[in-house]
Amino acid sequence: MVRVRFAPSPTGYLHIGAARSALFNWLFARKVGGKFLLRIEDTDLQRSTDESTRSIIEGLEWLGLDYDDEKVFQSDNAEKHRTAARKLVEEGKAYRDFTPKEQRGDANVKQNIADRARANAAEGIDHRSNPFRDLPKEESDARAAAGELFAIRLKVAREGVSRFTDIVYGEQERDYSEIEDLVLLRSDGHPLYNLSVVLDDIEMNITHVIRGQDHLTNTHKQILLYHAFGAAVPQFAHLPLILAPNKAKLSKRKHGEVVSLTTYRDRGFVPDAFVNYLALLGWSPDTTQYSAEIVRDDPAARPNVEPGTEIFSRRRLIEEFSLDRIHKSPAVFNFQENDPRHWTDDKALWMNAEYIRTMPPGDLLPMVKSELRAEKLWREEYDDDEREWFAKAVDLIRQRFFTLKDFSSQGRAYFSEDFDFDEAAVRKNILKEPRLKELLPQLADRIEAVDSFTALTAEATLRAFAEESSVKAGLFINASRTMLTGQAVGPSMFDVFEIMGCERSAMRLRSQRPWNEFESSDAETQRHGETAK
RNA sequence: GGCGCAUUGGUGUAGUUGGUUAACACGCUGCCCUCUCAAGGCAGAGAUCACGGGUUCGAGUCCCGUAUGCGCUACCA
Numbered sequence: 001m002v003r004v005r006f007a008p009s010p011t012g013y014l015h016i017g018a019a020r021s022a023l024f025n026w027l028f029a030r031k032v033g034g035k036f037l038l039r040i041e042d043t044d045l046q047r048s049t050d051e052s053t054r055s056i057i058e059g060l061e062w063l064g065l066d067y068d069d070e071k072v073f074q075s076d077n078a079e080k081h082r083t084a085a086r087k088l089v090e091e092g093k094a095y096r097d098f099t100p101k102e103q104r105g106d107a108n109v110k111q112n113i114a115d116r117a118r119a120n121a122a123e124g125i126d127h128r129s130n131p132f133r134d135l136p137k138e139e140s141d142a143r144a145a146a147g148e149l150f151a152i153r154l155k156v157a158r159e160g161v162s163r164f165t166d167i168v169y170g171e172q173e174r175d176y177s178e179i180e181d182l183v184l185l186r187s188d189g190h191p192l193y194n195l196s197v198v199l200d201d202i203e204m205n206i207t208h209v210i211r212g213q214d215h216l217t218n219t220h221k222q223i224l225l226y227h228a229f230g231a232a233v234p235q236f237a238h239l240p241l242i243l244a245p246n247k248a249k250l251s252k253r254k255h256g257e258v259v260s261l262t263t264y265r266d267r268g269f270v271p272d273a274f275v276n277y278l279a280l281l282g283w284s285p286d287t288t289q290y291s292a293e294i295v296r297d298d299p300a301a302r303p304n305v306e307p308g309t310e311i312f313s314r315r316r317l318i319e320e321f322s323l324d325r326i327h328k329s330p331a332v333f334n335f336q337e338n339d340p341r342h343w344t345d346d347k348a349l350w351m352n353a354e355y356i357r358t359m360p361p362g363d364l365l366p367m368v369k370s371e372l373r374a375e376k377l378w379r380e381e382y383d384d385d386e387r388e389w390f391a392k393a394v395d396l397i398r399q400r401f402f403t404l405k406d407f408s409s410q411g412r413a414y415f416s417e418d419f420d421f422d423e424a425a426v427r428k429n430i431l432k433e434p435r436l437k438e439l440l441p442q443l444a445d446r447i448e449a450v451d452s453f454t455a456l457t458a459e460a461t462l463r464a465f466a467e468e469s470s471v472k473a474g475l476f477i478n479a480s481r482t483m484l485t486g487q488a489v490g491p492s493m494f495d496v497f498e499i500m501g502c503e504r505s506a507m508r509l510r511s512q513r514p515w516n517e518f519e520s521s522d523a524e525t526q527r528h529g530e531t532a533k
Numbered sequence: 534g535g536c537g538c539a540u541u542g543g544u545g546u547a548g549u550u551g552g553u554u555a556a557c558a559c560g561c562u563g564c565c566c567u568c569u570c571a572a573g574g575c576a577g578a579g580a581u582c583a584c585g586g587g588u589u590c591g592a593g594u595c596c597c598g599u600a601u602g603c604g605c606u607a608c609c610a
Contacts, residue, residue, distance in 0.1 A: 009609095009610050011609095011610075041610070043609095043610080044609065044610065047609085047610085097608085099608095101608055102607090102608075109607060109609080110606090110607095112607085113534095113605095113606060113607075114534060114535090114606085115534085116534095117534045117535060117606070118534040118535095119534090120534085121534055121535075122534085127535090127606085151608050152608095153608090169537095169538070169539095172537080172538095173537090174536075174537075175536085177536095178535075178536050178537085178605095178606080179606090180606070182607095183607080183608050184608095185608080186608040187608060188608080190608080192607090192608070192609080192610090193609070193610050194610095196610095197610090212604095213538070213539090213603085213604070214603090214604055214605075214610095215604090215605090215610095216537070216538065216604070216605080217536075217537055217538085217604070217605040217606080218604095218605065218610095238538090240538095240539080241539095241603070241604080243602085243603075245543095245544085247601095247602055247603075248602090248603085249603070249604085277545095280545065280546075280558090281545070281546095282545090282546095283546095284545090284546055284547070287547065287548095287556095287557085310545090310546090310557085310558050310559085327546085328538075328539060328540095329538090329539050329540060330538095330539070330540095330602085330603065330604095331544090331545065331546090332544060332545080333544090333545095334543080334544045334545080334559090334560090342560095345544075345545085345559085346544075346559055346560055347544070347545060347558075347559040347560080348559095349559090350558090350559055350560085351559085353571095353572095357571095357572075399571065399572060400570065400571040400572075401571095425569095428569095429569085472568095473568070474568050474569090475568095476568090477568040477569080478568065478569060480568090481568080481569065482569095487569090487570090488569065488570075489569050489570035489571075490569070490570070490571090491569095491570090491571090492567090492568075492569090493568055493569080494568085
């Protein structure tokens, strides 16, 4: 039985790269009917926080990646890990290193490593040489008993080659001479990453380790540990990294909130849309065989979209997923910092819009509800008497929205009288034609006189009045749009009339706000413009 | 420094065992539709498949080298 795990370390918000690892693990487990387990790797006590753990769990929940069994906290197993490391010493597979701990700054470790390697190479020092590696056991025991501090290192064979086959990257080979005697247990007794993962994965009976490519070379060390513990080695599948537009590693510190999963929730992403997008980052379905049979057997399995798109429901993702379609090269997450329109990858945004306008209302409405509620725009009637109206309104405006947030920002005028006028819209559609100040209230009168107010009758009324006043219908249409919604763009105006209803439409057509708010300042700017000349 | 991994249009990807004009999605441009903006429809720009060799009748696909990027090389994870 397949058992996979997602093993994040709770040292910050859930990174989208980590989220994708979780997704691929989940997809694989659900596809083959295995178990998807969650393990919080909180061994780094200084950096791990409960808040981060919470955010990870919330993130998984938001994405809809449900995990099986109880979640495991790695720190709970620390004692077992210590015991296991000591056992390795007893068996001669590991040794105590009494070298005093070197204090190393976290900031430029990479630089230090390279510098030291260069220096060692220049002086012909083998970086693997350790005076304690072959210390007689009695002496080692004696020094330990005397209370001397020591780290425990794995005794890596001097000669040989480590090999494994990665499901994604294929045959991997590494000479033992390239593998240092890694530290298993710190001198303060803390088990280190490589020891802990292996031990926990053994205990959890993990069959497939699916994780980021940054662990590819570490895998050789871990395999050594599996052997040391006499445990079966699982299969490995490493995932290509997700990079920033400048091809640097995507990091929270450097790239800010775009890398944090919670951002997508908070900025109005539909979970399924984000899952869909994430799945296509580093994986692609087998297009040679995904059309005919499955669709014929179960038309519902295919989302309601034209062929040739990349929209996949969660269910289809599970059906189509396979580890061997994951590819090797890193993916660039394409976003533009400081550009609100492209704050995240365009394709992700497009996909979200696609979901918003094609989702079954039953799925969308609750999301809109919680968005409106959060912005204090929700009214209980929408769930009651005005249920139908609400559904119609949402269906009308969702066509051009990109995120759930749009329902409370661009869509605000549909749910509240307290909305803003877009200045450019007012100038273009209203102030440009002085007669509108008189005509619009008259249009309101006409509208109120209509018996049954619908898109159809609203159109007839408006067009008749336009002809009567010898202005183009377009003038009224555009002006009405701005009067009713505050904006220059939006759905077909007559549909807007119908949704707004007769009373509200008439009221807003009579509003003086556009003139009050912008006319005087208009005159002022004109004056300023003249004096400036 | 050493070792490893990767490299198809701006981005995400397809490209079955090497075989004719390198496919799709997003984005971009134009046109149509139209009361605006989207959506939709149509058309289009954009890739000498990182570079250089080699194998072959023929290479994006195989081999070697170079460059670039990334990862690992921690008593971080």
